[in-house]
Amino acid sequence: MEQVIVNGAISGMNYALMALGLTLIFAIMGVLNFAHGQMYVLGGFVMYFVYTVLGLGHVAGFAASIVTLVIVGLIFERFFFRHALRMAAREESTMLLAAGTALLLESLILVAFGEKQRGMPPMVSGVYKLFGVYIPAGRAAVFLIALVAVVAFILFMQHTKPGRALRAIAQDKEVSALQGVNIERYSALGFALGAGLAGIAGALLVSLLAVNSGLGTSVSIKAFIMVMLGGAGVVSGAIIGAFILGFAEALGYAYIPGSTTYLLIFAALILFLVIRPQGIIGKPWG
Amino acid sequence: MSRGLLRPLAGAGLALLALVYLVLLPVYFSHSPYILRVVSIASVLSVISLGVWLTFAIGRINIGQAAFALIGGYATAILSTRFGLSYWLCLPLSGILAALVGTVLGFGILRLRGVYFAMITLSLTEAVRLAFLNGGEFTGGASGIPIIPLPGELSLFGVVLMPSFQTVNTHLAFYYLAAALLIVTLAVVWRIGTSRLGWIFRSLQQNEDLATSIGIDIARYRVMAYAICCFFGGIGGSYFAVSQQSIYPNVFGVPDSIFFILYCFLGGLAYVAGPVVGTFILFIGFQILHPLQEYQQLIYAVLMIAIMLWLPNGLLSLRWHTRADRAELARLEGREARS
Numbered sequence: 001m002e003q004v005i006v007n008g009a010i011s012g013m014n015y016a017l018m019a020l021g022l023t024l025i026f027a028i029m030g031v032l033n034f035a036h037g038q039m040y041v042l043g044g045f046v047m048y049f050v051y052t053v054l055g056l057g058h059v060a061g062f063a064a065s066i067v068t069l070v071i072v073g074l075i076f077e078r079f080f081f082r083h084a085l086r087m088a089a090r091e092e093s094t095m096l097l098a099a100g101t102a103l104l105l106e107s108l109i110l111v112a113f114g115e116k117q118r119g120m121p122p123m124v125s126g127v128y129k130l131f132g133v134y135i136p137a138g139r140a141a142v143f144l145i146a147l148v149a150v151v152a153f154i155l156f157m158q159h160t161k162p163g164r165a166l167r168a169i170a171q172d173k174e175v176s177a178l179q180g181v182n183i184e185r186y187s188a189l190g191f192a193l194g195a196g197l198a199g200i201a202g203a204l205l206v207s208l209l210a211v212n213s214g215l216g217t218s219v220s221i222k223a224f225i226m227v228m229l230g231g232a233g234v235v236s237g238a239i240i241g242a243f244i245l246g247f248a249e250a251l252g253y254a255y256i257p258g259s260t261t262y263l264l265i266f267a268a269l270i271l272f273l274v275i276r277p278q279g280i281i282g283k284p285w286g
Numbered sequence: 287m288s289r290g291l292l293r294p295l296a297g298a299g300l301a302l303l304a305l306v307y308l309v310l311l312p313v314y315f316s317h318s319p320y321i322l323r324v325v326s327i328a329s330v331l332s333v334i335s336l337g338v339w340l341t342f343a344i345g346r347i348n349i350g351q352a353a354f355a356l357i358g359g360y361a362t363a364i365l366s367t368r369f370g371l372s373y374w375l376c377l378p379l380s381g382i383l384a385a386l387v388g389t390v391l392g393f394g395i396l397r398l399r400g401v402y403f404a405m406i407t408l409s410l411t412e413a414v415r416l417a418f419l420n421g422g423e424f425t426g427g428a429s430g431i432p433i434i435p436l437p438g439e440l441s442l443f444g445v446v447l448m449p450s451f452q453t454v455n456t457h458l459a460f461y462y463l464a465a466a467l468l469i470v471t472l473a474v475v476w477r478i479g480t481s482r483l484g485w486i487f488r489s490l491q492q493n494e495d496l497a498t499s500i501g502i503d504i505a506r507y508r509v510m511a512y513a514i515c516c517f518f519g520g521i522g523g524s525y526f527a528v529s530q531q532s533i534y535p536n537v538f539g540v541p542d543s544i545f546f547i548l549y550c551f552l553g554g555l556a557y558v559a560g561p562v563v564g565t566f567i568l569f570i571g572f573q574i575l576h577p578l579q580e581y582q583q584l585i586y587a588v589l590m591i592a593i594m595l596w597l598p599n600g601l602l603s604l605r606w607h608t609r610a611d612r613a614e615l616a617r618l619e620g621r622e623a624r625s
Binding site: 094096107225 | 402593
């Protein structure tokens, strides 16, 4: 049982990175980033490429992943979403645009990196034994780095000027604009930041699990589940949702065979949302 | 062109389209199974997309239609292989079963709106796929249910209404089945649109609270629209099960759900014919791109984004502005500017 708790905590921390990115983008721009899973996959592939093919080590891999995803985020925001958000008559247009960007990113990844599944050795080798539970050093490293990233993100949002601007925009876009916040610049920042978080998550996890170009959709769905659970657009909600999913997954995989785990998770989610549509901490209808 | 000429011209255009679709194309290509298949599949995908169009008409973004197509497919598969029912019974039953599941789920999830509804229907697509994957013996697991029999003979009181699909040109038979499904679905959806029910649905789309205040039972009508949508999804899935003669969990997935919405969008959400136009153009376009292999998906994605950026109201919203239209518009704008 303790093993399940540890596994759940590690998964939860990494999922938190993903959920935070998605919820940030949703909070700032009102767009559900369908491409989030693909951004995660891209982060994983870039890390693999830099570490394994170019042989430049983990730090360079992280840096490359972050930079790549930030650039992708900036391009998406500037060329796709900025125009669509201004012109769209219905909100479905931006949603479909997001779905289109997901497909685009997935196709580009397929063309650039091929369809083979790629993996990497864990970042640190060895296993620790803590309170009767086995913790592979690689997973512990992932946990710590993810923790650092999440804490850094929260500190950034709470205590820096750009962070305050982002939070203001999330609260009320019009009033923020009236107060002189440059909405365009901060939308770009928000999107890039969200994408970067997805990239870090991907880069971290490629050392634990393999990554392949088709993984994007299922990762996106996991991110959606977390955001739906915790409440869209709320940072604490995203983290809570992430840990709930992490633990549920760990529990499921330990005691229930096969892919029934996610079936049960979905059924529970649908029931939960029927009772409380806004998630645990969300605002009604966002 | 004056207004007076437009209506008979539209009627003639429609008649010509029907002639091509029902007579010329199938006869000319009766021995090219590939072309017949492509048009048949496009027809049935249009049926499924018309269901999604209906949920748009009540103001919801339904990314879950693939789930109901899968339910319909499995229903047909199980009813025909395990219970030996004739396909002509399986077809409506699959639709009804999908509608029932939609009704039960709908009462719960239709209170959500916007992005939330979209997210939960997306999860529904995955959940249903997983359900069938883990159905054990009953649903055949990952390999699904193979060897679904072709539609047999349908006869009433000794009169043969429909010959067994094995005895005739099978591809042609499926083509006409698909065409029949599309025409009936179009007629039904169009009739709904022009009836009181359609009027109620439109009021739901515009403002649910206002609709409640004038006495419309929004919960009931929402579920009704959603159930009809799921019915069409189920029927479409049933067709695919019998035409591919097999069904497995990955036949309809998340990308398909998204494509159905895209088809509606390309054609234009304001028009009943929108999903049909969108489906035919995009599906046939996708087939044409097939030789490009790995770039196929890439080009498709670029196309999708281009459509969303530049044609957010769909193709059918592009109007051929005659000089008379432009003069009218200018006059109206002038009048507005003065008041």
